[in-house]
Amino acid sequence: xxxxxxxxxxxxxxxxxxxxxARLQVxxxxxLCLPTGLTPVPIYDRIATAVAAxxxxxxxxxxxxxxxxxxxxxDDPGRCDQMLRRFLVARVDLPEARFHRFTLAGDIAAECDAxxxxxxxxxxxxxxxxxxxxxxxxxxxxxxxxxxxxxVDLAPETTAAxxxxxSHDRLPTWGVTMGIGTIMRSEEVWLLAAGTNKxxxxxxxxxxxxxxxxxxxxxxxxxxxxLIVDDEAGARL
Numbered sequence: 272x273x274x275x276x277x278x279x280x281x282x283x284x285x286x287x288x289x290x291x292x293a294r295l296q297v298x299x300x301x302x303l304c305l306p307t308g309l310t311p312v313p314i315y316d317r318i319a320t321a322v323a324a325x326x327x328x329x330x331x332x333x334x335x336x337x338x339x340x341x342x343x344x345x346d347d348p349g350r351c352d353q354m355l356r357r358f359l360v361a362r363v364d365l366p367e368a369r370f371h372r373f374t375l376a377g378d379i380a381a382e383c384d385a386x387x388x389x390x391x392x393x394x395x396x397x398x399x400x401x402x403x404x405x406x407x408x409x410x411x412x413x414x415x416x417x418x419x420x421x422x423v424d425l426a427p428e429t430t431a432a433x434x435x436x437x438s439h440d441r442l443p444t445w446g447v448t449m450g451i452g453t454i455m456r457s458e459e460v461w462l463l464a465a466g467t468n469k470x471x472x473x474x475x476x477x478x479x480x481x482x483x484x485x486x487x488x489x490x491x492x493x494x495x496x497x498l499i500v501d502d503e504a505g506a507r508l
Contacts, residue, residue, distance in 0.1 A: 272462075272491045274477060274508055275499045280313070280465055283501035287463065288317035292327045294396060299331040304390075304397035304449065306337045306408070307354040309435070310463050311398060319362035329365040335386075335394060338408045338448035339373040340433065341422070342441075349436035373447050379422050383447055387420040390449070393456030401464040401498075404428055405472055405485040409448035414486045418450030451489050460496040462487060464504040473500055474507035 277283030291314070295301055305311070321327045339351045347353060352372040360370055371389060373382060399407045404426060410418065411426045423446055425433075430442050454460065464473045476487040476498065483489075490496045500508065 272477065272493070272496045272498055274505070275497050276505045276508070277499055277501050280501050280503070283465055283499070284313035284317060287461070287499055288314045288321070291318065291396075291398075292321050295327050295329065295332060298395065299328065300333070302333045302335070302395045304335045304337050304394040304454070304457065305355060305359070306398055306400050307351040307358070308400045310400040310465055312358055314398075314463075315359040315362075319359060322363040329363045329369075332365060333369045334360070334365060334371065335390060335449075336370075336372040337397075337399070338446055339375060340443035341375055341379075341445040341447060342443050343437075345374070345376075347437070349433070349438075354436065375447065379447065383420045383422065386447075386449075387453060390420070390453060390456070393453075393458060395458045397454055397457040397460045399454070399460065399462050399487075399490075401462055401469055401472055401476065401487055402429065403432070403468065403472055405476060405487045407451070407454065407462070407487050407490070409446045410451050410454075410486045412484050412486060414451050414483060416455070416483070416489050416492075417452040419452050420447065420449050422447050451486060455489070455493055457493075458495065460490055460493050462490055462496060462498045464498065465501040467503040467506070469500070469504040470506045473498065473504050477508060 277286040343350050481488040
């Protein structure tokens, strides 16, 4: 895992966005796994601006949603697919058929198996946020290195943190996620961390022994993982 310090929050977002734009310019048919949450929002803003300006296109790209909350109405603004659509997909030229997401309307295990098959050999580039307990996607502490796309129970702190996305108190206690093994098949992985609240977990991810108690630490075994931090998140590195 290589640590990249991106400067201030604005400089960090510029760096990630411009690096992603450069990847898309070289490989227009890039297969991307993208997360939701607050961390990538400024990055998505910059990508949308670049598409509007004609600097880059997602017209030939493919996007796989990293994870999804379970037990949430399909049109709830707090659902992961609704957030990614609002912050990025609806603002760029990505064809609808190239936006892969979970419906969670039937057999969950069968849907996860089908999603895993659609990912196949792996995404070209996977972007991940870094959870406060070290989770990546919804792979909570205890997730195995070879885990695949599946239904998971959320840690209480993850459920509590999800309150920022919802306008009601019916917070999700489970979800579906690409597994650690699924993520590790990616050609390249960027683990993103910004803000003072991510400084401790970023340092732990780099320094503590690799184990299932700290899911992000598994990424240290991936040959092309970047941990991209802003000044605040990288303060202890």
